[in-house]
Amino acid sequence: MNQSILNTKSLKILVLSISLLTTLGIDFLVSNNIKKSFVFSPYVEAQTISKINEAKVFFDRASMKYGDKAIADYTEAIRLNPKYYEAFFRRGLSKSILGDSYGAISDYTEAIRINPKYGDAYFARGLSRSLKDNYGAIADYTEAIRFKPKHTVMESIYESRGNAKSRLGDYYGAIADWDETIRLNPKYSFMVYLNRGIAKAETKDTYGAIFDYTEAIRLYPQFADAYFYRGLAKFSLLDKRGAIND
Structure with a gap:
């Protein structure tokens, strides 16, 4: 991906x-x-x-x-x-x-x-x-x-640096920057959780990805992309029922 x-x-x-x-x-x-x-x-x-x-x-x-x-x-x-x-x-x-x-x-x-x-x-x-x-x-x-x-705000800079690292395929570096974004402001943006979840999925941390997609949904319950990615992650764990529900 x-x-x-x-x-x-x-x-x-x-x-x-x-x-x-x-x-x-x-x-x-x-x-x-x-x-x-x-x-x-x-x-x-x-x-x-x-x-x-x-x-x-x-x-x-x-x-x-x-x-x-x-x-x-x-x-x-x-x-x-x-x-x-x-x-x-x-x-x-x-x-x-x-x-x-x-x-x-x-x-x-x-x-x-x-x-x-x-x-x-x-x-x-x-x-x-x-x-x-x-x-x-x-x-x-x-x-x-x-x-x-x-x-x-500093969290915006860390988010932006994480985005740039992710585009270069440096998912671990991106995750570290988004960790700092969330530490500075846990409610800063639902997009940070989605992006971190995608990066975690790339590093095979499927459970961590599901957690982040869930947090994105909690902050923005109408966030269709987060449901989609969470469904994919659950399906990869053979949780077909959970994937269907998402």
């Missing part, structure tokens, strides 16, 4: 979480741009601060928009402040939503170049990479876990 498991909600969770937060102030921008070892002249310093403030205006305005209009404002914020890593990150999210995964990856990469400890950018880049590059996605999820993103 070659099961391709996609995590379709993680990006939506990330975007929603960020949209609910108050946008950042300019303190970190100032520290990234004018608190250097050399000394600005008063005129240059005033001009720099003015551009930072103007960039923040475009950033805030973009946060209230969607699609190309948001991208245009984030682009203007970046023009005014080329080290505005949060603007690169948000522009990447906007591109991801519009289906421009390559453009999104480029923006996430630039955000990480400016701020190498930016956990949220690693996670978002991993989601975009997972469409074609599971190894790259796993590397990014691992970095995201390392740097503990501010806007992302």
Whole structure:
């Protein structure tokens, strides 16, 4: 059984979480741009601060928009402040939503170049990479876990890394990540239990698979796929009556 498991909600969770937060102030921008070892002249310093403030205006305005209009404002914020890593990150999210995964990856990469400890950018880049590059996605999820993103729940990162490992056939690694997802939040998602059950079936842990399918059903009683897989697992144990009931 070659099961391709996609995590379709993680990006939506990330975007929603960020949209609910108050946008950042300019303190970190100032520290990234004018608190250097050399000394600005008063005129240059005033001009720099003015551009930072103007960039923040475009950033805030973009946060209230969607699609190309948001991208245009984030682009203007970046023009005014080329080290505005949060603007690169948000522009990447906007591109991801519009289906421009390559453009999104480029923006996430630039955000990480400016701020190498930016956990949220690693996670978002991993989601975009997972469409074609599971190894790259796993590397990014691992970095995201390392740097503990501010806007992302950790269980979502472990779930996503488990999904990528499963697509590569690393079922034991996937199970370990989904174990951590469930440990962090036992009610996080019925899909985690289904996916872990499928992976357990691949490793010949049929009883463990049945347990997970049952947990998925408990969380979502209308989950037809979980009944189907549980029926297959019971049939493999020659429990034909149980399989028929599912």
